[in-house]
Amino acid sequence: MTEVRLRGVSKSFGRVHAVRELNLDVERGELVAVLGPSGCGKTTLLRAIAGFERPDAGSIVVSDEEVAGPGRFVPPERRRIGMVFQDYALFPHLTVTANVAFGLANRPREEREALTRRTLELVGLQHKSSRHPHELSGGERQRVALARALAPEPAVVLLDEPFSNLDATLRAGLRREVELILRDAEATALLVTHDQEEALSLADRVAVMREGRIVQVGAPEEVYVRPASRWAAQFVGEVNVLAGVAHGRGVETELGLFDLRAPASGAVHVAVRPEQLEVRADHDGNAEVVAREFRGHDVLYRLRHEGGRVVLVQLASLELYEVGARVFVRPAPAAVTTVVD
Amino acid sequence: MKSDGIDAWAILPALLAAAVAAPLVGLPLSYAVAPGALSDFSGLVPEAVGATVVVIAGAGAGTLVLGTALAALVSFCDFPGRGWIEWALVLPLAMPGYVFTLFALGLDLPGIRSSFGAVCVFTLVLYPYVYLLARAAFLAQSRTLLEAARGLGLSRRAAIARVGLPLARPAILGGVALALMEALADFGTVNLLGVPTFTDAIYQVWFIGFDRDAAMQLATLLVSVTLTLLVLERLARGRARYHQLAARGDLTPPVRLRGPAAAAAVVAPLALVGFVVAAPLAQLAAWSIEAVREGLLAPEFATAARNSVLLAAMSALLVPLAAILLAYGARASRSRTAAALARTATIGYGLPGSVVAVAVIVPLSWIERRIDGVAGTGLLLTGTVIGLFYAYLVRFLALAWGAVEASLTRIPRHLDEAARGLGSDRLDVLARVHVPLMRAGLATAALLLFVEVMKELPATLLLRPLGGDTLAIAVWQATTESLFETAALPALLIVLVGLLPVAAMLRLSGRRGAELEATQAAGTWAEELEQPEVVRA
Numbered sequence: 001m002t003e004v005r006l007r008g009v010s011k012s013f014g015r016v017h018a019v020r021e022l023n024l025d026v027e028r029g030e031l032v033a034v035l036g037p038s039g040c041g042k043t044t045l046l047r048a049i050a051g052f053e054r055p056d057a058g059s060i061v062v063s064d065e066e067v068a069g070p071g072r073f074v075p076p077e078r079r080r081i082g083m084v085f086q087d088y089a090l091f092p093h094l095t096v097t098a099n100v101a102f103g104l105a106n107r108p109r110e111e112r113e114a115l116t117r118r119t120l121e122l123v124g125l126q127h128k129s130s131r132h133p134h135e136l137s138g139g140e141r142q143r144v145a146l147a148r149a150l151a152p153e154p155a156v157v158l159l160d161e162p163f164s165n166l167d168a169t170l171r172a173g174l175r176r177e178v179e180l181i182l183r184d185a186e187a188t189a190l191l192v193t194h195d196q197e198e199a200l201s202l203a204d205r206v207a208v209m210r211e212g213r214i215v216q217v218g219a220p221e222e223v224y225v226r227p228a229s230r231w232a233a234q235f236v237g238e239v240n241v242l243a244g245v246a247h248g249r250g251v252e253t254e255l256g257l258f259d260l261r262a263p264a265s266g267a268v269h270v271a272v273r274p275e276q277l278e279v280r281a282d283h284d285g286n287a288e289v290v291a292r293e294f295r296g297h298d299v300l301y302r303l304r305h306e307g308g309r310v311v312l313v314q315l316a317s318l319e320l321y322e323v324g325a326r327v328f329v330r331p332a333p334a335a336v337t338t339v340v341d
Numbered sequence: 342m343k344s345d346g347i348d349a350w351a352i353l354p355a356l357l358a359a360a361v362a363a364p365l366v367g368l369p370l371s372y373a374v375a376p377g378a379l380s381d382f383s384g385l386v387p388e389a390v391g392a393t394v395v396v397i398a399g400a401g402a403g404t405l406v407l408g409t410a411l412a413a414l415v416s417f418c419d420f421p422g423r424g425w426i427e428w429a430l431v432l433p434l435a436m437p438g439y440v441f442t443l444f445a446l447g448l449d450l451p452g453i454r455s456s457f458g459a460v461c462v463f464t465l466v467l468y469p470y471v472y473l474l475a476r477a478a479f480l481a482q483s484r485t486l487l488e489a490a491r492g493l494g495l496s497r498r499a500a501i502a503r504v505g506l507p508l509a510r511p512a513i514l515g516g517v518a519l520a521l522m523e524a525l526a527d528f529g530t531v532n533l534l535g536v537p538t539f540t541d542a543i544y545q546v547w548f549i550g551f552d553r554d555a556a557m558q559l560a561t562l563l564v565s566v567t568l569t570l571l572v573l574e575r576l577a578r579g580r581a582r583y584h585q586l587a588a589r590g591d592l593t594p595p596v597r598l599r600g601p602a603a604a605a606a607v608v609a610p611l612a613l614v615g616f617v618v619a620a621p622l623a624q625l626a627a628w629s630i631e632a633v634r635e636g637l638l639a640p641e642f643a644t645a646a647r648n649s650v651l652l653a654a655m656s657a658l659l660v661p662l663a664a665i666l667l668a669y670g671a672r673a674s675r676s677r678t679a680a681a682l683a684r685t686a687t688i689g690y691g692l693p694g695s696v697v698a699v700a701v702i703v704p705l706s707w708i709e710r711r712i713d714g715v716a717g718t719g720l721l722l723t724g725t726v727i728g729l730f731y732a733y734l735v736r737f738l739a740l741a742w743g744a745v746e747a748s749l750t751r752i753p754r755h756l757d758e759a760a761r762g763l764g765s766d767r768l769d770v771l772a773r774v775h776v777p778l779m780r781a782g783l784a785t786a787a788l789l790l791f792v793e794v795m796k797e798l799p800a801t802l803l804l805r806p807l808g809g810d811t812l813a814i815a816v817w818q819a820t821t822e823s824l825f826e827t828a829a830l831p832a833l834l835i836v837l838v839g840l841l842p843v844a845a846m847l848r849l850s851g852r853r854g855a856e857l858e859a860t861q862a863a864g865t866w867a868e869e870l871e872q873p874e875v876v877r878a
Contacts, residue, residue: 050758051761051762052758075761075766076758076761077765077766077769081762082762082763083758083759083762085755085758085759087755089753089755089756089758091756091759091778092778093777093778102760102763102765102773103762103764103765105764105769105773106764148763149762149763152763152764
């Protein structure tokens with residue numbers, strides 16, 4: 001069942017078209033990430049769903065009720081959405097418990113207390129319930145913000161760049177934690193981020209957004225492996241875009257012959273991920289190592305191919321090549337590529 | 342389903358702005374209605390212009406020199422007791438001009454009944470405006486700038502004169518402008534000393550000539566003087582908007598004074614504060630005791646005290662409430678027009694009470710006549726406290742708005758949105774998020790309003806209903822009749838109440854730092870009270 005449905009939603013600020021005729025569906029219980037560079041309109045999209053911005057056109061439906069549409073605008077307090085802000089926006093004058101209970105004001109007292117307690121347990125903060133926000137760590141604040149959004153059992157939880165305020169070292173752990181909390185609560189969630197790793201590792205589906213439009217929606221692996229365009233390929237991870245000539249299910253490029261996911265013919269460009277190339281040491285090789293970025297479990301090399309172009313190659317860190325070494329680069333076995341334009 | 346409630350919240354600022362601004366805008370219309378009104382008082386205008394110019398020039402020079410010198414002393418020099426003296430020098434803010442005048446008249450100081458006397462009184466009670474702003478500017482100056490001047494061969498004194506003072510010039514001029522606006526608004530001092538400035542002329546025309554149009558025309562002239570002053574101040578500041586370069590903790594180290602210099606640095610400020618605050622308080626206390634013992638208290642004293650407290654308490658409640666509606670209306674509707682309207686509603690700031698009184702009476706009596714025609718209610722507005730509250734609203738809304746707006750803008754908008762997303766409508770957001778977070782700002786606003794209304798004289802004098810005398814009026818009345826003992830107790834009460842905000846400022850300045858940082862939103866007292874626009878006690 002579709003929990004959130006956007007059809008033809010547009011929103012401009014003066015001459016800036018933040019969101020253009022955008023369509024998107026979020027199914028119940030699903031975790032969707034909107035991934036795009038800063039300024040692509042993703043936060044405006046989120047704020048339009050929450051009711052903080054009024055769309056210029058189009059319609060927004062949240063659990064079968066149209067909340068924004070021609071001649072119709074439901075104010076945010078009646079939309080059954082829970083929002084987690086980038087800066088958490090916790091109420092500084094209230095304790096953790098009172099923050100979480102804020103959205104439950106009109107429930108009977110017993111229900112309110114039970115829901116608050118249950119939600120605090122869900123995020124593992126029952127022992128900090130009487131603290132004030134300024135006494136909490138960044139990660140704890142985030143969990144309070146999440147608990148506050150979840151407590152009224154909203155139709156959908158909206159998360160605006162939820163991890164950007166945290167140390168890089170904490171981020172991966174908290175990401176997993178937040179995902180588990182959302183799954184435990186069986187919440188429907190829409191998250192916006194500019195961090196592709198975050199989107200790919202967290203979401204059931206990723207919607208790639210550019211200049212106010214969604215350019216691709218799909219499972220994380222699909223978005224990564226089959227980018228819909230050259231831009232999407234470049235934005236979602238590292239990529240080599242190579243020119244080639246397609247003959248049915250194969251494409252001939254300057255680095256060699258790759259398999260094609262779908263048959264094509266004529267002059268094309270294909271997206272080749274760095275891990276789809278392989279390298280061996282060769283004094284008469286076709287490329288030279290110009291830079292090396294050691295990342296622990298793998299290594300990203302920049303190679304200058306004899307044709308003049310720089311190629312990115314990702315290899316396991318078992319065998320290292322020095323900068324300046326001659327190597328031979330070619331397609332990895334079974335490297336299947338996608339035509340990007 | 343209700344469509345967006347934008348309009349309800351945007352209309353509030355518009356209504357308030359109209360209510361506050363309309364009477365003032367209407368003032369010049371008196372020239373069209375009765376072009377010749379002032380000709381009946383032909384001698385009055387030149388006399389008022391002359392006296393006002395003398396007072397402005399004298400008080401301007403006096404506060405400039407005294408305020409800047411004292412600020413330089415406590416900022417650039419160190420001497421025993423500096424911390425205390427730094428704060429004691431603010432105390433004259435609590436001394437209304439007419440109370441000090443009562444003291445001076447009671448002692449029969451020679452030459453006090455003259456323009457020179459008025460200039461002296463204004464200089465002594467208004468210099469803290471210049472002092473506070475100049476001190477803040479000196480303390481914000483980067484040490485490296487003064488050191489650079491020293492490195493270029495200037496002595497310490499020359500460095501202060503050629504770098505420190507010019508850098509502080511915008512702040513100093515701002516302080517002088519504030520002091521002069523207070524001097525222009527004053528009625529009690531000039532009236533008691535027999536100096537015929539504009540406010541005095543308005544009173545004479547109103548109460549003795551009973552000529553409303555002439556009073557409005559005089560008020561228009563006075564407003565244009567005030568506005569000219571404001572514009573000049575903006576110009577002086579506009580051309581000299583220096584960036585503050587100082588990082589915190591990078592203050593200019595003060596020079597330690599020794600021997601006679603140190604003694605002078607301690608004695609002179611203490612003597613000043615002693616003369617302006619301590620001596621009058623002691624004298625007033627002595628007179629009060631005498632008055633109580635010998636039954637010299639005015640029979641209406643208890644009524645006046647009750648009236649003062651009631652008026653002040655009601656205003657302390659109503660005006661900040663209006664300020665909240667104004668500020669929050671502009672915020673909640675997120676409309677630029679509403680924000681502009683909110684600023685319009687604060688134009689009453691700094692306008693003399695007599696001008697405001699004259700301005701509100703015309704629209705009020707017009708409405709009153711209409712209501713009376715229908716319901717036969719008589720002087721429903723101008724004959725009751727309603728007119729008085731209206732005048733207080735016009736005059737003091739800016740004061741409350743300043744305190745409220747300062748704490749409101751510190752609340753991130755995300756908090757509003759978070760609360761909306763959790764099911765709160767805008768009124769609910771105000772009650773559950775903003776008001777608790779603005780507690781400190783609201784308390785400041787209420788305290789300032791209470792103190793201001795307690796000591797307000799001219800508007801109350803012109804608009805009070807029959808039998809509605811207040812403590813301030815009792816002081817003025819008794820002093821005009823040279824009944825100094827009778828005037829003493831009400832005056833003492835006014836000054837003691839006026840010391841409250843100064844005391845709050847003192848107390849809070851002591852415990853800055855850790856605690857204020859911890860309560861990010863609640864700890865706004867000290868900052869707000871440090872803004873001299875707000876400390877008009």
